[in-house]
Amino acid sequence: EIVMTQFPATLSVSPGERATLSCRASQSVTSNLAWYQQKPGQAPRLLIYGASTRATGIPARFSGSGSGTEFTLTISSLQSEDFAVYYCQQYNYWWTFGQGTKVEIK
């Protein structure tokens, strides 16, 4: 099983600031990496696939980068609606998810 590790577990950021979330795979997943956003009581929403391609309707302030085992999700200027939990998911070999990073208001 490919283990996905996200860090930090919690990120405290002020509105308007940049947020950088990390995701590490236990072995290479090439670029087969997706990011999701989940708000309380809601289903996850796809943000990024292929490590760096924004899903339909996702604002340009969300960007993804990385390949192999190290990946980053950057939110360039946090808006109030961006405070949520973010998950990475690899789909190179079956599917596994990271444990999530909670982005909270500082």
Add this chain to the structure above:
Amino acid sequence: QLQLQESGPGLVKPSETLSLTCTVSGGSISSSSYYWGWIRQPPGKGLEWIGSIYYSGSTSYNPSLKSRVTISADTSTNQFSLKLSSVTAADTAVYYCTRPSGGDYSDYWGQGTLVTVSS
């Protein structure tokens, strides 16, 4: 616009079989090249992939759940289903049905349904 909706019992007894159905609207589950899947999330925890079914009927399951999981599809009702046998309290979770684009990542999700395993 594609929409998915889970349905099924919210309470299941230990050792019994959990059965959920996902009704798809706005698209056909038999459309070529589409996958359909299930993901679950225990309360306060992260996401776990359960498995998926291709439009042709072929299935893929999480190896850790494979011995207990069956995913099937009914094209006449445009629904697909999940059965998880021999459930325990560890199977208590919100269960989501999804559409994995190309089998890779889920771009459409149902709202989720909480299933509690308790006597």
